[in-house]
Amino acid sequence: CMVRHYKFNVVLKNTTRMCSTKPIVTVNGRYPGPTLVAREDDTILVKVVNHVKYNVSIHWHGIRQIRTGWADGPAYITQCPIQPGQSYVYNFTVTGQRGTLWWHAHILWLRATVHGAIVILPKRDVPYPFPKPHKEEIVILGEWWKSDVEAVINEALKSGMAPNVSDAHTINGHPGPVSGCPSQGYTLPVRPGKTYMLRIINAALNEELFFKIAAHQLTVVEVDATYVKPFKTDTIVIAPGQTTNVLVTTHRGGGKYMVAASPFMDAPILVDNVTATAFIHYTGSLTSAVPTLTSTPLKNATSVATKFISALRSLNSKQYPANVPLKIDHSLLFTVGLGINPCPTCVNGSRVVASINNVTFVMPKISLLQAHFFNIGGVFTSDFPGNPPVPFNFTSTQVTNFATKQGTKLYRLAYNDTVQLVLQDTGMITPENHPIHLHGFNFFEVGRGLGNFNPETDPKNFNLVDPVERNTVGVPSGGWTAIRFRADNPGVWFMHCHLEVHTTWGLKMAFVVDNGKGPNESVLPPPSDLPKC
Numbered sequence: 184c185m186v187r188h189y190k191f192n193v194v195l196k197n198t199t200r201m202c203s204t205k206p207i208v209t210v211n212g213r214y215p216g217p218t219l220v221a222r223e224d225d226t227i228l229v230k231v232v233n234h235v236k237y238n239v240s241i242h243w244h245g246i247r248q249i250r251t252g253w254a255d256g257p258a259y260i261t262q263c264p265i266q267p268g269q270s271y272v273y274n275f276t277v278t279g280q281r282g283t284l285w286w287h288a289h290i291l292w293l294r295a296t297v298h299g300a301i302v303i304l305p306k307r308d309v310p311y312p313f314p315k316p317h318k319e320e321i322v323i324l325g326e327w328w329k330s331d332v333e334a335v336i337n338e339a340l341k342s343g344m345a346p347n348v349s350d351a352h353t354i355n356g357h358p359g360p361v362s363g364c365p366s367q368g369y370t371l372p373v374r375p376g377k378t379y380m381l382r383i384i385n386a387a388l389n390e391e392l393f394f395k396i397a398a399h400q401l402t403v404v405e406v407d408a409t410y411v412k413p414f415k416t417d418t419i420v421i422a423p424g425q426t427t428n429v430l431v432t433t434h435r436g437g438g439k440y441m442v443a444a445s446p447f448m449d450a451p452i453l454v455d456n457v458t459a460t461a462f463i464h465y466t467g468s469l470t471s472a473v474p475t476l477t478s479t480p481l482k483n484a485t486s487v488a489t490k491f492i493s494a495l496r497s498l499n500s501k502q503y504p505a506n507v508p509l510k511i512d513h514s515l516l517f518t519v520g521l522g523i524n525p526c527p528t529c530v531n532g533s534r535v536v537a538s539i540n541n542v543t544f545v546m547p548k549i550s551l552l553q554a555h556f557f558n559i560g561g562v563f564t565s566d567f568p569g570n571p572p573v574p575f576n577f578t579s580t581q582v583t584n585f586a587t588k589q590g591t592k593l594y595r596l597a598y599n600d601t602v603q604l605v606l607q608d609t610g611m612i613t614p615e616n617h618p619i620h621l622h623g624f625n626f627f628e629v630g631r632g633l634g635n636f637n638p639e640t641d642p643k644n645f646n647l648v649d650p651v652e653r654n655t656v657g658v659p660s661g662g663w664t665a666i667r668f669r670a671d672n673p674g675v676w677f678m679h680c681h682l683e684v685h686t687t688w689g690l691k692m693a694f695v696v697d698n699g700k701g702p703n704e705s706v707l708p709p710p711s712d713l714p715k716c
């Protein structure tokens with residue numbers, strides 16, 4: 184295996200989109216940022232140098248970070264942020280993983296523009312479990328705000344209300360033509376009769392997305408860097424944090440075809456409704472060719488999303504088995520949803536908050552991993568509730584019990600414990616989708632349903648044979664999803680909604696996994712350049 188060195192200079196860069204220019208925070212002046220390429224089992228060293236006025240940290244979303252929690256990146260969870268003028272070397276090994284993942288800033292809302300792809304190739308001489316594509320392309324979906332993104336969230340926090348939605352979605356950094364601003368957008372050149380693999384990443388802050396290419400079928404082969412049983416679809420659904428690899432075989436002919444991304448949100452909330460567009464362009468066709476257009480499903484097309492999500496199965500081959508935990512040590516039920524807390528200085532005298540099991544997570548002042556490793560008291564408590572505080576009908580709006588408790592509470596697991604976690608959306612204010620991301624692990628999505636989870640009947644229908652394995656799962660609006668994982672990675676691991684606004688409001692918690700007794704079952708000491716708070 185190799186050691187791969189990267190240097191990330193975090194710098195401001197004037198960038199023009201939608202006919203206006205603003206300085207944005209970038210890595211190496213690029214938006215989207217540079218791609219990390221490695222092979223399974225390689226070690227990656229990324230030196231991040233902070234040249235901007237904000238505190239910065241970078242997360243390697245989906246990298247398991249076995250025993251290297253110090254390199255995981257979420258600010259105040261596994262490290263103090265890198266302060267202006269400082270640097271930090273993230274040092275980790277990609278153990279037993281291959282596929283598409285991504286990296287992003289993990290502090291404030293900087294990930295709006297600070298993100299990029301991670302491509303992990305299989306070990307040398309190990310083929311893909313599908314025919315080798317002619318070419319591979321990265322497709323990063325995102326959101327663009329005309330105003331300063333930090334100002335958007337700071338204004339919302341001050342007022343206690345929801346932040347402004349973005350002004351456009353983007354495909355590889357470009358919205359395509361939007362009203363009042365003609366621009367080409369991103370174009371992918373293709374040759375006829377060839378198969379391409381698109382590595383699609385949803386880097387948007389706040390929206391699940393539909394993705395579609397006019398007159399071309401997509402064959403899904405991988406999600407979140409785990410292989411799935413291939414299936415064909417014309418539309419994919421992808422939540423913030425998730426990645427999806429698809430194969431696209433081009434026609435014999437030529438022409439130009441629209442690529443489109445638009446929001447999927449089956450809740451009555453504000454979303455940016457602008458469809459991002461790009462093109463695939465067959466070589467030899469005129470650039471002026473009239474493109475074949477397409478339209479994506481409506482934003483509340485739940486049936487399209489459900490059909491896509493239900494089709495996902497892990498490959499579960501001899502080489503890539505699905506090791507679903509069958510015996511469960513911790514059976515947990517977490518509610519995820521929004522609430523309202525008093526706020527005398529806010530516009531309505533109250534603020535929107537979010538919680539898990541009625542706990543609105545409060546960020547600590549030093550990192551939780553440091554507090555855990557060095558046994559520093561007073562930073563967190565280990566009493567995160569394994570079940571909701573009171574039994575209630577989760578999916579009907581209730582005017583009582585809006586208020587949440589605040590705390591920096593963690594749930595403690597012994598090394599190698601197995602966990603079944605049911606994530607139940609609540610309708611305290613309104614039911615909403617919640618893409619929940621767990622750091623440090625992959626999990627299996629063993630079940631999913633609408634309404635309230637029924638502990639008597641629903642587990643009978645769990646798929647314990649070939650459930651999809653991933654690191655970010657969409658909890659359906661007004662419904663639930665059940666995941667299972669094995670706590671075989673010691674450290675402190677963040678779990679949160681990957682809609683950035685919900686994370687900001689407190690829809691987050693962390694698991695602490697104690698060291699095991701074996702020689703390779705403990706957190707290693709921190710590197711000497713670990714940032715100080």
Ligand code: C2O
Binds near residue numbers: 242424622681
């Ligand atoms: Cu992709 Cu905690 O993040």
